[in-house]
Amino acid sequence: MASTGAAPSLKRKDSFSAASREGDQLIITPLGAGNEVGRSCVYMSYKNKTIL
Numbered sequence: 001m002a003s004t005g006a007a008p009s010l011k012r013k014d015s016f017s018a019a020s021r022e023g024d025q026l027i028i029t030p031l032g033a034g035n036e037v038g039r040s041c042v043y044m045s046y047k048n049k050t051i052l
C-alpha cells in the first residue's frame with residue numbers, strides 16, 4: 001500500500017531550550033558503585049537544593 005501524504009521531515013528539531021537561569025538547571029552527579037544493585041549513590045542539585 002503506497003502512502004499519498006507528504007514525506008516527514010528528517011531534520012532534527014530541538015525539543016528543549018537552554019535553561020534561562022543558572023538555578024533552573026538540574027545537575028545529576030553519580031557518586032559511584034553504579035554497577036552494583038542497591039548500592040549506587042546519586043547527588044542531585046536543583047534551585048539551590050540538594051538530594052543525596
